[in-house]
Amino acid sequence: LRRKLYAGIISQESAYFDQTSLGDLISRLSSDTDLVQGAVTDQALALLKQIIVAIGSVGLLFYTSISLALISVAILPPIAVCARLVGGRMREREKRARELHADATSLAEQALTCIRTVQQFVAEQYETEKYNQAVNAAHAEGIQNTKLKALFGSVMGLVVNLALLCVLGYGGVLVSDGTLSPGDLASFVMYSVMMGGEIVGISSGFIGLAKAIAAANRIFE
Numbered sequence: 215l216r217r218k219l220y221a222g223i224i225s226q227e228s229a230y231f232d233q234t235s236l237g238d239l240i241s242r243l244s245s246d247t248d249l250v251q252g253a254v255t256d257q258a259l260a261l262l263k264q265i266i267v268a269i270g271s272v273g274l275l276f277y278t279s280i281s282l283a284l285i286s287v288a289i290l291p292p293i294a295v296c297a298r299l300v301g302g303r304m305r306e307r308e309k310r311a312r313e314l315h316a317d318a319t320s321l322a323e324q325a326l327t328c329i330r331t332v333q334q335f336v337a338e339q340y341e342t343e344k345y346n347q348a349v350n351a352a353h354a355e356g357i358q359n360t361k362l363k364a365l366f367g368s369v370m371g372l373v374v375n376l377a378l379l380c381v382l383g384y385g386g387v388l389v390s391d392g393t394l395s396p397g398d399l400a401s402f403v404m405y406s407v408m409m410g411g412e413i414v415g416i417s418s419g420f421i422g423l424a425k426a427i428a429a430a431n432r433i434f435e
Contacts, residue, residue: 216247219433237320238313246312246429253426261419264412271409278402279394282381286406289377290413293370297417300366301424307359308428314352321345363421370417374410381406 223239275283325332325341332341385402388394394402 215250215433216243219243219247235316235320235323237318237323238316240323241312241316241319242433245315246432249429250426250433253423257419257422257426261416261423264415264419268409268412268416271405271412274405275402275409278398278405279385279388282385282388282394282402285380285384286377286409289373293373293413293417296366296369297420300362301420304359304362304421304424305428305431307355307362308425309431311352311355311359312429312432314348314355318345318348318352321348366421367414367417370414374413378403378406378410 220243223243272283272287275286321341321344325345332338381403385394385399389396389399
């Protein structure tokens with residue numbers, strides 16, 4: 215990917231380099247490609263494993279008790295809708311943050327390339343302030359993205375725990391009526407915890423993929 219990206223960049227016309235900063239291009243060749251590489255290797259494999267385990271857990275839930283399983287899987291549609299909305303927002307914020315980091319890199323590259331000119335005009339403090347402002351802007355965007363990620367993860371955990379409480383409550387009623395044995399309820403709770411953990415893991419993996427997609431959009435644009 216990095217070789218093809220470099221070949222694509224180096225073959226562009228001169229007008230392209232007039233419109234695109236060198237720091238932006240370096241950022242795409244380094245950090246963006248690293249992020250995409252991590253997504254298609256470690257994160258993709260982990261996400262695939264979590265999806266397989268979650269599907270298996272759902273099958274065991276329905277095998278143990280259909281009525282309780284319907285309560286457990288009722289959380290999946292809201293989670294999917296929330297993940298789609300939050301994922302789109304995070305891709306936009308992540309792309310913006312990476313562009314701001316690229317701008318900061320470009321400022322540093324320009325100052326260091328012309329360091330003798332900077333020193334002759336005693337502009338070290340001025341260049342430092344410009345770089346600090348650029349880094350602070352990127353940092354602020356990253357903080358907002360982190361807050362959104364934390365909120366999403368908290369909501370996912372809350373939804374999963376509420377579903378588990380509903381399962382315990384309704385499962386206790388079924389055990390009292392003799393419809394479900396205590397052993398089956400214990401097994402169902404174990405499968406529910408397993409499914410809930412994988413769902414939380416999938417949501418975290420989805421956030422990682424959203425960041426990688428934002429980096430890929432910068433690479434392939």
